[in-house]
Amino acid sequence: MFLALDTSTLTMSLALVERGPDGVRVVEHQVVRPPIKQSEALPGVVGELLARHDVKLAALEGLVVGLGPGSFTGLRIGLATVKSLAYAAGLKVAGASSLAAVAMEGPEDVPLHVLAVARKDDLYLGVYVRRGGTVEALEPETAMSPQEVAQRMAAEPRAVALGPALVDYRAALESHGVAPERLLSGHDFPSAVELVRLARMPETFSLEALFSMEPHYVRASEPERNPKFPPLPGPVPTARLKDD
Secondary structure, three states, rough: EEEEEEEOOOEEEEEEEEEEOEEEEEEEEEEEEEOOOOHHHHHHHHHHHHOOOOOHHHHHOOEEOOOOOOOHHHHHHHHHHHHHHHHHOOOEEEEEEEEHHHOOOEEEEEEEEEEEEEEEOOEEEEEEEEEEEEEEEEOEEEEEEEHHHHHHHHHHHOOOEEEEOHHHHHHHHHHHHOOHEEEEEOOOOOOHHHHHOOOOOOOOOOHHHHHHOOOOOOOOHHHHOOOOOOOOOOOOOOOOOOOO
C-alpha cells in the first residue's frame, strides 16, 4: 500500500492506494481545500488517514509526492512532510510531476497543455500526450504568459488546455483567442492517485536518494530574483531547476 501527497496548489490531494498487476485500487482519496492551510493540516491529516484504515506508517510499501511545478511554499511543505515520514520509518520514496498527474486525467491522443499558476500573469506549462495509463512529455516543462500559451495553442489546432490555472486564467486565454471548448474543466488540482500511477518506486530505501529529492521549480523564486540579495558563495544550486 502506498501513501501519496500533492501540495503543488492550494488544494491538497492525499491518497492511500494499493498497486498491483491489474492497476491501482484507491483505498481513500482525501482532498483538503482552502481556507484550511496545508502547513496546519500536515502531517496530522496523514496520521488520521492511516488510522481510519488501521494502517501503520511503517507497514506502507512507500511514499509518493508531487514535485511540481507549482506553489513554492506548498511544494516545500509537501516534500518536507514526505521526507520526514520516510526518514522516520525507513520508507522508499518516489516523486512525479504534478502537471503530468493532471495530464493523466485528460483525453487520449491529443496534445495536452497542462497549466498551473506560477505567479501573476505567468503560467507553468507542461505539454503531454496520454495513451492509456501513461503520459509522454512532448517537451520540458516551462513557464510563460497566457498570451504565449494562446499563441502556442493557435499553432497546434488539436491541442486542448487543462489544469489548475484555468480557474483564474480561463477568461484571459479566451481573450487571447483560445476557443472555450479547448479549455477543459474539472482538473483544478493534481490528483495524488495519478501520482501513484506515474511514480517509479526505487528498489530499496536510500538516504542519499531521499535527501537529494527536490521539487521541480522550473524558475527561480522571487527572493532569488531580487538583486538586493545576491547568491551566497559556493556551488550554484542547480539541482532543483531541471532542464529535462
